[in-house]
Amino acid sequence: MKLSASGLGQQAAHEGENKCLNSELWHACAGPLVCLPTVGSRVVYFPQGHSEQVAATTNKEVDAHIPNYPNLPPQLICQLHNVTMHADVETDEVYAQMTLQPLTPEEQKDTFLPMELGIPSKQPTNYFCKTLTASDTSTHGGFSVPRRAAEKVFPPLDFSQQPPVQELIARDLHDVEWKFRHIFRGQPKRHLLTTGWSVFVSAKRLVAGDSVLFIWNENNQLLLGIRRATRPQTVLPSSVLSSDSMHIGLLAAAAHAAATNSCFTVFYNPRWASPSEFVIPLSKYIKAVFHTRVSVGMRFRMLFETEESSVRRYMGTITSISDLDPARWPNSHWRSVKVGWDESTAGERQPRVSLWEIEPLTTFPMYPSLFPLGLKRPWHPGSSSLHGIVPY
Amino acid sequence: MKLSASGLGQQAAHEGENKCLNSELWHACAGPLVCLPTVGSRVVYFPQGHSEQVAATTNKEVDAHIPNYPNLPPQLICQLHNVTMHADVETDEVYAQMTLQPLTPEEQKDTFLPMELGIPSKQPTNYFCKTLTASDTSTHGGFSVPRRAAEKVFPPLDFSQQPPVQELIARDLHDVEWKFRHIFRGQPKRHLLTTGWSVFVSAKRLVAGDSVLFIWNENNQLLLGIRRATRPQTVLPSSVLSSDSMHIGLLAAAAHAAATNSCFTVFYNPRWASPSEFVIPLSKYIKAVFHTRVSVGMRFRMLFETEESSVRRYMGTITSISDLDPARWPNSHWRSVKVGWDESTAGERQPRVSLWEIEPLTTFPMYPSLFPLGLKRPWHPGSSSLHGIVPY
């Protein structure tokens, strides 16, 4: 077992896994809304959210079998000691590993609260993402590159040759090199990737509906990522793992860490969690919970990621504010806001969101602010010490 | 969440996973030494053993991060409510799921102890297993069937045709049908599988070193299984799973079940655990621990599985008897026997075994029996009630 230099006992990354160095590529594959908190900053951890994620992986409801952890609050304020970005060797699935240390009430009180809002995720500008068509993934042909994308992202072709051809080299998350023949031909003229494309498709087991990303990083390297379509049920290949055990394990680890002031490790898969995360920057939490007035009937905006990995704003109205699970996680702010969505695609949007996910339209409220939440539901998890710091 | 008819709250099998019906095939793929206990019988569960298995999957040592479960004894006597055999949809990896209910001291005392030793695993007799060669898995050719195996297992060919040909149909663990052309040709004559073989190899992603099994079951069906070679490090594809969490979860689930007299679920992968299991029949445990005299210097035999899935006997000498982990699991009999192996391949054999794995050669001890273990280390985990039942 490796320990880091800080000596805090945080868990080393699993041996044998590739460390992801291409931060841009990781963020691009994770999605435009991903924003990891800064190492050394403070975050809020929601056991409830993490449990939801575990349950989601096995498509099973959280059952009542699990023991109670009465000393485990619905949210833990933690010091973030480490963030490591990973990509699964088999599937290229990206995820982050965080080492968290719950703070004692003492520590929570002692320190000032710098308003760090996390690393602004390095959203690459010079990149494109395309969802693969049946023709793209068939063995019959190559990859049809959208014209604007090719002109913006790919190196310019030498149009003196006919047809113009060049070799593209791109690296994936595991630093594996992929070579493609990029040609501009056909009638009408178009950009195509031919030789090298099919081996990439079969190696990554891509199917129609999955997406590929081409990105330039700061070091002038062309990066290549994939994003798989959300399939109905990705069967967990981990045969020995019981989701109950994982669920219990997460709760037990968090509770133990909180009780002994030690570290615990959580894994964060942005493709699953987004947009409802379970580790968020403390400053974001405080701003949303204590400095923002929210009430039933209020209008709000919220960012969502589309299939094409762009960002869209959706509008909605707050219909009620209450605990998601009053029995097991009383006074948790996680997904405490019930909302109604404006558009007809409302069925696809989740009916519950968290305060820090939405952007209230306070300037034009549809109804008068009857019950400002920030005043009615003060800080509670045994650490009223924060009251002195956060004025409201 | 589905509950079984017994109402005991045992966990249903994961939805969406194929239930394995071919018991023979399951056992064949699991290995010749596999023997699952009978439903309704009593077993002993070793949390320590299970933790070892979890650690093995990530090739990481069990660290000291985990909370203590002072109420969790080193072994739990449990009622076995359910055993389900599974095969991973992706990899065909076989594993069993067991629902266990820890018994109260009352229950342990009240009931008689029938000497069930588990289902004698249905070891198929009419079968063969071959480790694949480079030629077998190459795209250039088919599968070369060992002559004796073909003559014993495959249906007899019609030698009136030249060359003799027939179609073989076999079913795998997921009840998927595979068709092969079986031909007897070449100079010298040999049995080959040609058409259909390569699709099987690529579908199962078989490589040289993996094994295939052909088995006849009771219903006169030809079954087809695979057993992958032990590769250096099978990276766990489960990205969100922390082995710490799993480890803690298993301990917490077991401790909680023991405290509340409820059920918990364990997964058992015979290819990993063999031959040191963590769920064994109670009768086997009692026989080994209380009715067998073992001492330092004593000679013993032990069964091992060879690469070719046959069984071999190895001889050795007991060098010491002590707890594997006196601090965390005091008085556990799990791998309490340190041994030295006779052969030069000793480095490959584990240096510690459990009492129920070995077969002491009491008739010809090399050294006199100085410290019979059964007498020196009586039953302990708070249930001395068993003393009255097990005479010694």
Next chain:
DNA sequence: GTGTGGGCCGAGCGCCGACAA
């Protein structure tokens, strides 16, 4: 008895422009 390689035939991979949406 069985693993590997050469020969050799043909299915299908993969490159091309022609359409049409």
Next chain:
DNA sequence: TTGTCGGCGCTCGGCCCACAC
């Protein structure tokens, strides 16, 4: 602008034997 198709050349998948250990 780009998804799909018919065309067609050529690679390699796959069936055969010879040979060697």
